[in-house]
Amino acid sequence: MNLKLNGEQRRVEAGSSIPDVLAILGFEVTRGVAVAVDGEVIPRSGWDSFLIRDGMQIEVLRAVQGG
Amino acid sequence: MREKLQIAGRVFQSRLIFGTGGFTSLKVMGDALKQTGAEMVTVAMRRVDPMAGGSILEVIESAGCDILPNTAGCYTAADAVFTARMAREALGTEWIKLEVIGDDKTLLPDGPELLAAAETLVDEGFIVLPYTNDDPILAKRLEQVGCAAVMPLGSPIGSGAGIRNPYNLAIILENAGVPVVLDAGIGTASHATIAMELGCDAVLVASSISRAKDPVRMAMAMKMAVESGRLAHEAGRIPQRLYAEASSPTEGMPEYNRDG
Numbered sequence: 001m002n003l004k005l006n007g008e009q010r011r012v013e014a015g016s017s018i019p020d021v022l023a024i025l026g027f028e029v030t031r032g033v034a035v036a037v038d039g040e041v042i043p044r045s046g047w048d049s050f051l052i053r054d055g056m057q058i059e060v061l062r063a064v065q066g067g
Numbered sequence: 068m069r070e071k072l073q074i075a076g077r078v079f080q081s082r083l084i085f086g087t088g089g090f091t092s093l094k095v096m097g098d099a100l101k102q103t104g105a106e107m108v109t110v111a112m113r114r115v116d117p118m119a120g121g122s123i124l125e126v127i128e129s130a131g132c133d134i135l136p137n138t139a140g141c142y143t144a145a146d147a148v149f150t151a152r153m154a155r156e157a158l159g160t161e162w163i164k165l166e167v168i169g170d171d172k173t174l175l176p177d178g179p180e181l182l183a184a185a186e187t188l189v190d191e192g193f194i195v196l197p198y199t200n201d202d203p204i205l206a207k208r209l210e211q212v213g214c215a216a217v218m219p220l221g222s223p224i225g226s227g228a229g230i231r232n233p234y235n236l237a238i239i240l241e242n243a244g245v246p247v248v249l250d251a252g253i254g255t256a257s258h259a260t261i262a263m264e265l266g267c268d269a270v271l272v273a274s275s276i277s278r279a280k281d282p283v284r285m286a287m288a289m290k291m292a293v294e295s296g297r298l299a300h301e302a303g304r305i306p307q308r309l310y311a312e313a314s315s316p317t318e319g320m321p322e323y324n325r326d327g
Binding site: 006007025026027028031032033034035036039041043044059060061062063064065066067 | 086087088089090093096109110111112113114115116117122123124134136137139149150152153154156157158224271273274277
């Protein structure tokens with residue numbers, strides 16, 4: 001299936017979970033990371049069970065330097 | 068007993084809030100942070116390459132500081148609310164430095180969007196610290212919707228122009244029922260001192276330290292500047308006069324021989 005992952009089109013296997021997607025992005029440690037799907041924040045406790053579907057837009061943010 | 072800064076029930080020993088933007092490295096940032104004695108430190112939320120080295124959270128936590136995420140870069144209430152929710156989920160804090168800006172040239176706050184975002188976030192249980200204009204009415208409105216503090220600018224972000232409108236700031240301070248944190252515009256130590264002398268409860272300092280030639284040294288200067296200004300405020304300054312007022316006694320003067 002196709003996803004828009006942090007603004008880029010990515011092809012991932014059907015049935016991928018949020019942790020799978022984070023692994024694709026290269027996150028080994030997910031502390032301090034937040035994930036939203038189609039504009040809705042997905043709580044960490046729901047990452048494993050969340051069903052990602054074709055065409056979804058996923059944002060992954062974390063803390064960086066900023067005033 | 069000196070009064071301490073208190074925001075939303077949290078007592079702070081330091082009246083300096085540390086902004087982390089603009090440092091050339093996490094090492095310099097960490098060294099500067101320690102010099103300021105700050106207990107609350109801002110971060111931004113961004114898409115980021117997970118391979119990028121170093122963790123800002125580790126540096127902040129090893130310094131024993133609280134994290135204050137911001138919504139920098141947001142132009143609408145909706146974007147700021149989304150960013151705040153992401154920050155809460157990522158960092159496990161209800162605290163948010165709310166920024167909603169109007170354009171990228173001035174980075175001045177967009178009042179209507181800011182107020183709308185503040186209202187929503189307060190309703191959702193956030194502790195909202197809004198970066199606002201030096202507008203006494205908007206500051207009051209933000210307080211009325213439940214913001215835990217108001218953070219008026221001295222001048223535009225990163226401008227280093229100091230406090231351009233101390234008169235408006237004085238009105239904000241007079242009317243405020245919540246702490247007032249001067250945010251943005253501080254360029255050097257004297258600006259921070261002036262803010263504190265005027266009666267601000269705290270200052271937020273970022274670029275003036277991070278972009279100084281020697282950030283660690285400027286961090287030391289800022290710590291002292293904030294403390295000096297606060298002490299002077301508590302001590303109560305003398306009134307300004309147009310003419311002199313002698314400090315030596317006028318009684319007991321000798322009769323000078325003016326003929327010789």
